[in-house]
Amino acid sequence: MAHIRDPENNKKPADVEERRMAIYRDLFFNNVDGFVSSAYPVLKSLYTEQAWQRLIRHFFSMHDCKSPYFLDIAGEFLTFLANDYEMQSDDPAFMFELAHYEWVELDVSVAQKVAQEVKLSAHKVTSSPLYLSSFARNLSYSFPVHTISVDNQPSEPTAQASYFVVYRDSDDEVQFLSTNAMTALLLNIIESKPGADLNDVCQAVAEHAPQFSQEQLYQGALNTLSAMAERGVVVTNT
Structure with a gap:
């Protein structure tokens, strides 16, 4: 051997x-x-x-x-x-980040569903415990990994991180969605506090974004998480 x-x-x-x-x-x-x-x-x-x-x-x-x-x-x-x-x-300096980004596609494609997960309707986001789907990954990278190619190889990280959600849709196709820092924060809170409701999530976000009012945070979180529920990224539990 x-x-x-x-x-x-x-x-x-x-x-x-x-x-x-x-x-x-x-x-x-x-x-x-x-x-x-x-x-x-x-x-x-x-x-x-x-x-x-x-x-x-x-x-x-x-x-x-x-x-x-x-x-x-x-x-x-x-x-x-x-x-x-x-x-x-x-x-390349971005070797590991690019490898991780490519590996996630395979990881999501073969992920096993958690039995208790239930699709969440957008209009129930305000009244349901929230979970990150077992088919979704909330990601951030210091390099723009989604644009890297033979002709585009950055040597330094970008000033702003690149945020993504990689998830498997209802047709079992892997999808890549570019997001932003606030969306990544929302999903990170849901992932770290599974079962939190919308108010709990907004309170946690407020600790990181005190410049926004509660109403602004609530409406922003509601709009974002409703869209994520429609995609199956955010789910609820039986």
Whole structure:
């Protein structure tokens, strides 16, 4: 196994012929490469093929995956970048944020619904306990990850963070929604205080935005959360 993971630094077992061992070397590595590459197409496009293969080999040889499922390999790669990988001079500064943004699409696409979740009608936002859907992720990044491409690679974070909600709609399609700081704050409060009602949420927001009146906060929160309820981002519970 050590040879299969890192053949340059671990000799082939003497009792296995090269032809057979080569099959296993290619099979294992190509499987891992395929799962990672399909999950991170934008990140991959920023590297030469040789540099990408080197990165995947580093992941394959150094990281001990905690899950036996092929579907979890992309998440294991993100864990590797976060905890075990030392960025190289040719890695973009936004490497981890872009990888996380791309991984979230897969994460949301396979997320399991919490049994007690119920779709929330917009007109019931004022009278229902509020929850962030198990199909939704409230995100913020210091780089504009949604615009990154081969021809657009920022070297410094933007002055303002980029906010997104990634969610699975009623047709099981993953959607990306650009939001703002206030929407992110509302959803963060709901996520951290599951079951809070609209008044509770507004009181929590007031601590962060004292420049707004209670009426302004209430109307703004009502409009935003009603729209999020329509999209299935905010739900209620049985």
